[in-house]
Amino acid sequence: MKYGICHEHFADQPFDTAIELFADLGYDGVEITPWSVVDAVDSAADDELAAIREGVESAGLDVIGVPRVFSASDTEYHIGHLDPDVRERTVAYLRDVVEFCAAIGGGLVLYGSPVQRNVPDGVSHDRIYENTLDSFRDPALLELLESTDVVLCMEPISPGYSNFITNTAAAVEFVERVEHPKVGVALDGFHLARENRSPSDCLREAEPYLAHVHSDGDTGRGAADGTLEYGPILETLSEIGYDGYLSLEIHECIFDEVSEPLDPALVAEESLEYLRSLAG
Template sequence: MRKYAICNETFEGWEHARICARIAELGYTGLEVAPFTLAPRITEVTAVQRAELRRQAQAAGVQILGLHWLLARTEGFHLTSPDPAVRQRTGEYLAELAHAAADLGGNILVLGSPAQRTYPAEWSRQKAEDFALDTLSYCLKALEQRQVYLCLEPLSPTETNFLNTATEAVALAQRLNHPYVRLHLDVKAMSSEALPIPEIIRTHAAWLTHFHANDPNKRGPGFGSTDFCPILQALWDIHYTGWISVEVFDYSPDPETIARESIRYLKECAEKVTPFSKR
């Protein structure tokens, strides 16, 4: 069964309960949350507030699946900082995000945040990776305790110089060697890679835990030239059972249209997917 979700920052200015009710009406069963839509820092969202957000989602038949844009609009955090204190502070904040995701009812953290991971051009990638691994070491206990997956998100070279391909993200996860550090894939980001998107999905099937549906034009699926039929076919072929979450960066024409047309197009493509048993 396919699980469709959408990111809450799409609905800027909407109350949380209204977002949940409307996306449920449109056929979504999951909501992905950007922490900055709740508070400047996730630690400012109290246990009572977290419980209420979760209750409102559940009342609408929606699950808050987790958090993304983890470090966006924050200061003092950086994944590849040369400063040990910054690395520790960043890793400990990721641990707080894991606790928050679980409190909200989710088990996913998407580690994108390009500005907070870019490293100086004169560094080697090995040096940046070593710093990143040290940063992440501070959140592993919380990930395991709360059973939350930290999903590394490859991003294009126009956004950052750290983890630009799925292969690089998997290599970092392999070095860390922790069961709750996994891979996230995003259609817009994958479009910058040399390999076709379906091939990237199949190649890294064993690591894939979360998926963002969007178009390289920064809009939703179906709002650009990307054909999602072979993409969904690849997800079906690898027996992917996670969320397909709509994430846009261009919020035109409006949240309602984005949400309605994105899921309509995804479901239309899904109807064309052929199970192995019927080939």
């Protein structure tokens, strides 16, 4: 199993310092959100992007890809908005993120971003769904995915955090309807723990389209914290022949629900030790 980690949780320290920490802890790859390393994804200089890629590679790590397209504050974007101008702006930005991902050496872009996908009050779910399908089928976007060899993933976000594509089955159905080899599914332990069936069943269902897996416990404080058992998850990933990354994303850092002080470096260390102890 290859293990990755999201850089965003460490964006308050110099980039090289964070990358060195990941390498020292024993991680294999890193996920990078654009806004944690560049001022604007559509105007980052080539040498700036090359420096990010070279900094990661020089530490002996891989750039996995982009774990989040939008932050919660990017309210001017929405992938399924009723206003075609908003959708066009959103897809244009998504194409910029795909180009950013390819330029820094990554191969995955994950669409979680609940604010930019949720169904607004009083709006038909079906309208948002069909508009989102149209956005994912944007010819220029699909052509870019093919030419850069980047896979765009729909990630289900559990109820309470999103009201749109909230479980594995919905994500699989969506990807099947998009029907393109460069559009896949990403799953996350934090959200899998909130499904009404076992994570292993979810992983098996997603297997034909599964491009990425995030690790976190059901508390959002790392894979080693909480009641979610990663032994069966690792067994299932091996069983289905998954050859991608199991990559730590700390959800308390994302959703700002920190109930007590959280040390991302300690969480990163304990999570990796826990996962490796199970893998043998």
